Amino acid sequence: MTGLDTTVTANRFLRVRRGLRHAGFVLGAAVLLLTIAVALLAPLLAPHDPLAQNLSIRLLPPAWMEGGRPDHLLGTDHLGRDYLSRLIYGSRISLIVGFSTMLISGVIGSTLGFIGGYFGGRVDSFVTYIINCRLSMPGLLVALAVISLVGGSLFTMIMVLGLLFWDRYAVVVRTATQQIRNADFVSAARVAGASAPWIIWNEIRPNVLHHILVIATLEMAMAILSEASLSFLGLGIPAPTPSWGLMIAEGRQHLFAKPFLVWIPGIAIFILVLATNLLGDGLRDLSQPEGRR
Amino acid sequence: MAAYVRSKVIVSLLVLFTVSLVGFALLHLSGDLAATLAGENASAEQIAELRHTMGLDRPLLAQYASWLADAARGDFGLSFFARESVLTMFLARIGTTAILAVSALILAIAVSLPLGMLAAVRPNSWLDWMVSGVALSGQALPGFFLALMMISFFGVTLRWLPISGSATPLHYVMPVVVLAIGAIPALMRLTRSGMMEVLEQDYIRTARSKGISSLRVMWKHAMRNAILPIISLSAVQLGTLLGGSVIVESVFAIDGIGLLTYRSIQRGDFPVVQAMLMFVSASYIILTLLADVINAWLDPRLRQKSQ
Amino acid sequence: MTRLLDIQNVSLAFRQRTGLFSPPNLIPAVRSASLHVDAGEVVAVVGESGSGKSTLAKMVLRLLTPDTGTIAIDGKPAQSLGPREFARLVQPVFQDPYSSINPKRTLAEIIQTPLKIAGGVSARECEERARDLFERVGLPMRLFHSYPNQISGGQRQRVAIARALILRPKLLVCDEPTSALDVSVQAQILELFNELKQDFGLTYLFISHNLAVVERIADRIAVMYRGEIVEQGATDAFFAAPTHPYSKMLLSSVLPPIPGRPLPTVSRVFELNTPRGSQP
Amino acid sequence: MTALLDISGLKVDVPGRAGTLHAIRGIDLSIGAGECFTIVGESGCGKSLTAMSVLGLLPRAAILSAERMSWKGQDMRRFSRRQWANLHGPEIAAIFQEPMTALNPVLTVGEQIIESFVHHRLGNRKAALARAGELLERVGVVPVERRLAQYPHEMSGGLRQRVMIAMALMCQPKLMIADEPTTALDVTTQVEILKLLKELQAEMGMALLLITHDLGVVAHMADRVAVMYAGQIVETGSVASVLTRSAHPYTSALLDCLPTRDQPLTPIPGVVPALFGELEGCMFRNRCRFAREACADPVPARSVGEGHVYRCLLEANEVAA
Amino acid sequence: DQSNDTLRVAVARETDFIDSIHTSSLDADLFSTIIYDTLIYADRATGEYKPLLATSWTWTDDTTIEFKLREGIKFQNGEPFNADDVVYTFQQLMNMDNNFRQQKQDFGNIAGVEKIDDYTVKLTLKTPEPTFENVLVARVNIWPDEYTEANGHMIHATKPVGTGPYALQDMQKGSSYTLVKNPDYFDGARPQPSIGTIEVRVIPEIQTQIAELMSGGLDMALSLSPNDAAGLDGVPGITVQTGQSTRMYFLSMNVAAKENNPLNNADVRKAVSYAINKEEMVHSLISPDAAVLATNCNPSQNFCLTDIEPTYSFDVAKAKELMASAGFAEGFDVTLMAEANIRPIGEALQGYLSAIGVRVNLETMPLPAWRERYIKGESQMSIVGWGSGVSSIDISNTLGIFFNGSSTDYVQDKEIPDWNAAALSSMDKAERESLYRKTLTRINEEAYVVPLYGTVATYVTSEQVNYQAPVIDFPDLSLASWAK
Numbered sequence A: 001m002t003g004l005d006t007t008v009t010a011n012r013f014l015r016v017r018r019g020l021r022h023a024g025f026v027l028g029a030a031v032l033l034l035t036i037a038v039a040l041l042a043p044l045l046a047p048h049d050p051l052a053q054n055l056s057i058r059l060l061p062p063a064w065m066e067g068g069r070p071d072h073l074l075g076t077d078h079l080g081r082d083y084l085s086r087l088i089y090g091s092r093i094s095l096i097v098g099f100s101t102m103l104i105s106g107v108i109g110s111t112l113g114f115i116g117g118y119f120g121g122r123v124d125s126f127v128t129y130i131i132n133c134r135l136s137m138p139g140l141l142v143a144l145a146v147i148s149l150v151g152g153s154l155f156t157m158i159m160v161l162g163l164l165f166w167d168r169y170a171v172v173v174r175t176a177t178q179q180i181r182n183a184d185f186v187s188a189a190r191v192a193g194a195s196a197p198w199i200i201w202n203e204i205r206p207n208v209l210h211h212i213l214v215i216a217t218l219e220m221a222m223a224i225l226s227e228a229s230l231s232f233l234g235l236g237i238p239a240p241t242p243s244w245g246l247m248i249a250e251g252r253q254h255l256f257a258k259p260f261l262v263w264i265p266g267i268a269i270f271i272l273v274l275a276t277n278l279l280g281d282g283l284r285d286l287s288q289p290e291g292r293r
Numbered sequence B: 001m002a003a004y005v006r007s008k009v010i011v012s013l014l015v016l017f018t019v020s021l022v023g024f025a026l027l028h029l030s031g032d033l034a035a036t037l038a039g040e041n042a043s044a045e046q047i048a049e050l051r052h053t054m055g056l057d058r059p060l061l062a063q064y065a066s067w068l069a070d071a072a073r074g075d076f077g078l079s080f081f082a083r084e085s086v087l088t089m090f091l092a093r094i095g096t097t098a099i100l101a102v103s104a105l106i107l108a109i110a111v112s113l114p115l116g117m118l119a120a121v122r123p124n125s126w127l128d129w130m131v132s133g134v135a136l137s138g139q140a141l142p143g144f145f146l147a148l149m150m151i152s153f154f155g156v157t158l159r160w161l162p163i164s165g166s167a168t169p170l171h172y173v174m175p176v177v178v179l180a181i182g183a184i185p186a187l188m189r190l191t192r193s194g195m196m197e198v199l200e201q202d203y204i205r206t207a208r209s210k211g212i213s214s215l216r217v218m219w220k221h222a223m224r225n226a227i228l229p230i231i232s233l234s235a236v237q238l239g240t241l242l243g244g245s246v247i248v249e250s251v252f253a254i255d256g257i258g259l260l261t262y263r264s265i266q267r268g269d270f271p272v273v274q275a276m277l278m279f280v281s282a283s284y285i286i287l288t289l290l291a292d293v294i295n296a297w298l299d300p301r302l303r304q305k306s307q
Numbered sequence C: 001m002t003r004l005l006d007i008q009n010v011s012l013a014f015r016q017r018t019g020l021f022s023p024p025n026l027i028p029a030v031r032s033a034s035l036h037v038d039a040g041e042v043v044a045v046v047g048e049s050g051s052g053k054s055t056l057a058k059m060v061l062r063l064l065t066p067d068t069g070t071i072a073i074d075g076k077p078a079q080s081l082g083p084r085e086f087a088r089l090v091q092p093v094f095q096d097p098y099s100s101i102n103p104k105r106t107l108a109e110i111i112q113t114p115l116k117i118a119g120g121v122s123a124r125e126c127e128e129r130a131r132d133l134f135e136r137v138g139l140p141m142r143l144f145h146s147y148p149n150q151i152s153g154g155q156r157q158r159v160a161i162a163r164a165l166i167l168r169p170k171l172l173v174c175d176e177p178t179s180a181l182d183v184s185v186q187a188q189i190l191e192l193f194n195e196l197k198q199d200f201g202l203t204y205l206f207i208s209h210n211l212a213v214v215e216r217i218a219d220r221i222a223v224m225y226r227g228e229i230v231e232q233g234a235t236d237a238f239f240a241a242p243t244h245p246y247s248k249m250l251l252s253s254v255l256p257p258i259p260g261r262p263l264p265t266v267s268r269v270f271e272l273n274t275p276r277g278s279q280p
Numbered sequence D: 001m002t003a004l005l006d007i008s009g010l011k012v013d014v015p016g017r018a019g020t021l022h023a024i025r026g027i028d029l030s031i032g033a034g035e036c037f038t039i040v041g042e043s044g045c046g047k048s049l050t051a052m053s054v055l056g057l058l059p060r061a062a063i064l065s066a067e068r069m070s071w072k073g074q075d076m077r078r079f080s081r082r083q084w085a086n087l088h089g090p091e092i093a094a095i096f097q098e099p100m101t102a103l104n105p106v107l108t109v110g111e112q113i114i115e116s117f118v119h120h121r122l123g124n125r126k127a128a129l130a131r132a133g134e135l136l137e138r139v140g141v142v143p144v145e146r147r148l149a150q151y152p153h154e155m156s157g158g159l160r161q162r163v164m165i166a167m168a169l170m171c172q173p174k175l176m177i178a179d180e181p182t183t184a185l186d187v188t189t190q191v192e193i194l195k196l197l198k199e200l201q202a203e204m205g206m207a208l209l210l211i212t213h214d215l216g217v218v219a220h221m222a223d224r225v226a227v228m229y230a231g232q233i234v235e236t237g238s239v240a241s242v243l244t245r246s247a248h249p250y251t252s253a254l255l256d257c258l259p260t261r262d263q264p265l266t267p268i269p270g271v272v273p274a275l276f277g278e279l280e281g282c283m284f285r286n287r288c289r290f291a292r293e294a295c296a297d298p299v300p301a302r303s304v305g306e307g308h309v310y311r312c313l314l315e316a317n318e319v320a321a
Numbered sequence E: 001d002q003s004n005d006t007l008r009v010a011v012a013r014e015t016d017f018i019d020s021i022h023t024s025s026l027d028a029d030l031f032s033t034i035i036y037d038t039l040i041y042a043d044r045a046t047g048e049y050k051p052l053l054a055t056s057w058t059w060t061d062d063t064t065i066e067f068k069l070r071e072g073i074k075f076q077n078g079e080p081f082n083a084d085d086v087v088y089t090f091q092q093l094m095n096m097d098n099n100f101r102q103q104k105q106d107f108g109n110i111a112g113v114e115k116i117d118d119y120t121v122k123l124t125l126k127t128p129e130p131t132f133e134n135v136l137v138a139r140v141n142i143w144p145d146e147y148t149e150a151n152g153h154m155i156h157a158t159k160p161v162g163t164g165p166y167a168l169q170d171m172q173k174g175s176s177y178t179l180v181k182n183p184d185y186f187d188g189a190r191p192q193p194s195i196g197t198i199e200v201r202v203i204p205e206i207q208t209q210i211a212e213l214m215s216g217g218l219d220m221a222l223s224l225s226p227n228d229a230a231g232l233d234g235v236p237g238i239t240v241q242t243g244q245s246t247r248m249y250f251l252s253m254n255v256a257a258k259e260n261n262p263l264n265n266a267d268v269r270k271a272v273s274y275a276i277n278k279e280e281m282v283h284s285l286i287s288p289d290a291a292v293l294a295t296n297c298n299p300s301q302n303f304c305l306t307d308i309e310p311t312y313s314f315d316v317a318k319a320k321e322l323m324a325s326a327g328f329a330e331g332f333d334v335t336l337m338a339e340a341n342i343r344p345i346g347e348a349l350q351g352y353l354s355a356i357g358v359r360v361n362l363e364t365m366p367l368p369a370w371r372e373r374y375i376k377g378e379s380q381m382s383i384v385g386w387g388s389g390v391s392s393i394d395i396s397n398t399l400g401i402f403f404n405g406s407s408t409d410y411v412q413d414k415e416i417p418d419w420n421a422a423a424l425s426s427m428d429k430a431e432r433e434s435l436y437r438k439t440l441t442r443i444n445e446e447a448y449v450v451p452l453y454g455t456v457a458t459y460v461t462s463e464q465v466n467y468q469a470p471v472i473d474f475p476d477l478s479l480a481s482w483a484k
């Protein structure tokens, strides 16, 4: 780096503008925000009660297909519930699972990463050891085993996923912290008498935050997918609230006869996860300094 | 070197031990085996009796201790249901899963390495965009969804491929592809980003300034360096593939260890689940060690560190 | 004159672990070094890369603990000082202007950091003092709330200096504060050091490998070689007649910007060619 | 004497998200066989990009244009990939600043040294190894056998830089480009490396394009020097003439910045300008004590004789006063 | 696949052991049925009990049966069949150290077995057991005594030898099983087998089974639910049949708990009963062929009385009225537990009950987890599925488990357990019927449970296969033949 390019590197506004020019980031953020809005406004947006069943109109195809009805835009499920409404409400579960898991695992993983990375030495060996233990456990299998024993609920699902999938945070935060803890501004804070927690929170965290954000988006995507997979394996979140993974799992009974039951939530998951990943990628690109390197 | 290997091995054993303890505790604290085991029409008394005969009413630590003592001798107990040695059950199925996982990894590497490299050489080209697109979509596709769609398309509509079982090599095509698609995004991204990073290194400029062909620069100078993290990731991926074959094996009805474990989880056959846990952990540890060794062999700096 | 810093027979070896259970390799970085700095003095430490200069500085800053030997600051053993007390006596200025200030915080925040940690000062006063110093080190006020990526290396180094001064320390430990800067900026910073010395009554422990800089700024010079202080003395005397062979070699290697002279002959008296393993 | 390398009106633009950076803005330079030409300037002024332009190794993003750019009379702008590859090694070779990172960490030193020799079919592996041995001996990397089998990380910075030099010499280049070859080294090592370069240059009769920011190095090494500031050569000429009779305020200010025992330092105020957008006039004017309004207009080059050229509105002797 | 005379059959769950005595996995019966013969055979078309290995069986008193055995039969390993084999088999079943599945429950009442002559065997029971014939029909596969003695009874788990129409040729435990026709099979209650080879494959994923059926990779699938099969309706080349099952589902309510329990109010339970549109629910979610239950038993079970009063037909108004009169006009919250794979029913119930203000929190879980909690008494409301298996051919099984005063009895009625016990020790059919009538009437009067539906078994076959859906849910694959 040189004195020259620093004077011209993007300031905050520029960074925002840069963000806006990053197509993937914008797309990802837009879809995610849209989904959040849909989830929040579900009662307003959903044309029907997602739980209101009407067995006389079960398995209606989407409106544009033969036999579809305009008041059930995406058709109905096996209980005659409006598929669009369920899709809209289902976004809530996906987002709640995604966000909560991301938070829990984020807190656990980042804390471990910070501690290991900052203190180094034996503390780090111990943290590395914990990470290794975690990595060597097959995550999905353990989640499967625990949920099948405890029984699925939104809470268990979130806890199990959150308590299991913190490894990426830990690994990334630890490495990033290791790189920063030797920075001179950390030494300066130490000389000024700052405690380790103070330094971690005030000096290191801001510099690692973008890594955490990137991982968070990936983690969120993974949690959404895991929820879907567990639902597929019959260990999803129980009723009444529909989740997208559950909708696929339920719809799969009609995979060949009524494929839309699988395709609609499948596409929804795909788009949401894609958007989250795009957002993560965008964040990654944007957090890299411009110019040389 | 000896000291390095020794400490690695000790740590690995410690990790295995911890995993076994955590797994054991998780499995035994969260469910009642006897209820599962007694069968569907069993009464409460029958269950209690069974609990006693199976020793499930002993203190957890005592149960663990005897499990550990047996496991240390290579005896992972009998399956509750099949009443067969867990080890035998594993050995009978490991081959199938290994074929599946290894082929998937090979396919994934065969796809992601060249594409990732090309994308790195020509950033922002259409190829790069395609690679990013593939990686992103692959990441966003639930494996089971993909599997079902492939079955319905290639199996039912086109009838090109056999749908279930593992009778012929052709049977492996769909499951391997589904598994590989799960592994490709990470590998492809890492290849691309690793390669891009390496291409920016000073020594690449040095190599270019010597006038050697760009192909040679790529293979001899860039690849040797960029491959290191890919090898590590491949090891991790292989472990993940072994552990993550549950969905693929159950959808494609392939009787490997993934399906075995899934069934065992479903009916609470804990000795099998526990053994699977140990197996995946051990293979993860061995694979990463192997990756370390290969990397040390390729990178003299790591070699020195381990001396 | 009071003895502000007194380093007595300090040694430190780095322990490099190879495995969890194997004995560590010892890399001696500083060997039995003794050095003192009196109040108001500028003492420079010179030496080649890897000779232990930074390690010595870090020990003074209590970022590393010596294996043996003692360091006394203002007459008291450094270890006995509380962290706040210590911070009010000694502050650092580091070499790399990019790593020495946190890129994610505004310049105002960075400068106030030590004061915030020390506590006991109102937010208003904090900011007040930061503003004062900001101007004093020659930074334009409009940059007060900007982020480090908007300023140049020289300006960053000014920020680092302002941060070091906000607690009004007595001793400034400067580890190659100008070696990452261009000559034109280096001159600016050196001038600033000179001015601050007068204004704040500062004492410097000044580490450098640039003999021209040292000659300009130091009262006394200590030469480090392979972890040992091989020679020390008043600047004038040193430049006039270095005694240790390494010092001589060092002096003879200086290239003045005067055309027409041949490259000096450097007589290596040491086994400098032997590899010393990887260097960071 | 015909110039080996003859460049005029070289421009390099680097488009970025924040706008296009005009990193090099029309420089002329020519290097004759066997001479040592140095470029001196502060960080970011475009020294390395100039070197990379000559090497044809500009970063992908950079856009090069030039009025003339020729190697032994051939137009370098038209060079194909293949022609560039043939140039690298036997004609032009390079060594770079960071000896720590300029060598490939996973290949042995020997392998890296002989690579270009073998690739350019100057001989087989055996011949290459023999020549590598000679050269290593010459640059003082001994014992040769052991060194050839070592990896870069097993050597100190000074040794690595010597290896780089040996590597560059393998194909007997006509021009060696050295981009700050000693900046990362200790002063004592610096002297040794510089000496080595100078001796080798004389022995092999090759030209040396030396890039540095250290006027001391310039004074001891250069036949001719160019002083760069903000993407332009502000002053060029024989080293004696430029350093002792500097005609450009920047050159003289730079000399004044060097700390000496007796004189007080006179720092150059201000910072280097950003090289974005329309750039006209003297870029030094906002830091120059002689600046006047006319400095904002394009400044012509003036000659002080014997190839000593500078870009300033001042008369040649005004600065010294 | 008719071309090579192999019937390819898919099941969803693996079988650990081939013989049903050693394992609780239900699919083992699939194999046992065709590898072994029982003394008595239940006709798959009528449900009637017919002679098989026993040419006749006679109750000489309330606790004694005499069997006349078929002569001239050989086991698949060549060993001749005679009374020694039957005696040996019963002795094994009586030896409680063998730890067979449900051994005490099914065989604990046998007092002794005696060989009268080479082809006559006398069996005595400790107490009268009106359902004992059911046990004989499905649980007593006759083993060859010499082979079993020489190898231990566990040999049948993996290398079974019986007298049945098919013999196990090869198995890949957990994934595929190959059975070949027994050419010497006697033409008795069940005919000689016609298809040469039966290949059973385990395909856990139902959609994969369907895909295989559609693409011609399978001839028969046995684990499809009516809903799964519905998708195959109209697919050319595939026949979907439904057969009866003894399995039944009811909504269990916690009547016994005293505190804070709206459900111990009979009016509330009646309101719940009225609120559910069983017909609609069952016919659309389960199958149009499924039995909608008015009493707490499956009509395919013996002694299941379908004329019990009162019945509760769908009537939301009445339900609301009852809720109000019980003081729950505002409704209440309740947790409904259900096994994961009947979740749609749970959701439907949730929907129906919400109409009368009962806010149902539905928890679905795998069967073992559900059972564990149910046995521990943690259920407020549960959908209980029971039966399928020979013991549930008789109503005693269902009533006996859920109305016996034990921890699985959420009603704890004072009298029902006694009536049930009395019914189980009487050989008098009329008396048993009247006792069950009392029980069933009490259950309906008090609305202790809401009987929901009896499942149907679905048999999906390719056109090439001729297979008649059996009346009991014990498919006998030896009855299959090629259509042309």
Ligand SMILES: Nc1ncnc2c1ncn2[C@@H]1O[C@H](COP(=O)(O)OP(=O)(O)OP(=O)(O)O)[C@@H](O)[C@H]1O
Pocket (backbone or CB within 6 Å): C014, C015, C016, C027, C028, C029, C047, C048, C049, C050, C051, C052, C053, C054, C055, C056, C209, C279, C280
């Ligand atoms: N954290 C560390 N771990 C191991 N060895 C170290 C560490 N830090 C420094 N060293 C070693 O200690 C010795 C002294 O290093 P130090 O950084 O004090 O040298 P220096 O004189 O400051 O060099 P420079 O001029 O390059 O900054 C060197 O050999 C170095 O390799």
Ligand SMILES: Nc1ncnc2c1ncn2[C@@H]1O[C@H](COP(=O)(O)OP(=O)(O)OP(=O)(O)O)[C@@H](O)[C@H]1O
Pocket (backbone or CB within 6 Å): A001, A002, A004, A005, A291, A292, A293, D014, D021, D023, D041, D042, D043, D044, D045, D046, D047, D048, D049, D050, D059, D061, D213
């Ligand atoms: N790959 C690149 N991408 C974008 N900008 C670049 C790139 N390389 C150089 N630049 C810019 O071009 C200008 C000139 O860079 P150059 O490397 O030639 O400077 P230099 O004089 O060699 O400096 P230094 O002494 O730091 O090596 C600088 O502003 C730099 O930021």
Ligand SMILES: [Mg+2]
Pocket (backbone or CB within 6 Å): C053, C054, C055, C175
């Ligand atoms: Mg240092």
Ligand SMILES: [Mg+2]
Pocket (backbone or CB within 6 Å): D047, D048, D049, D179, D180
């Ligand atoms: Mg440069």
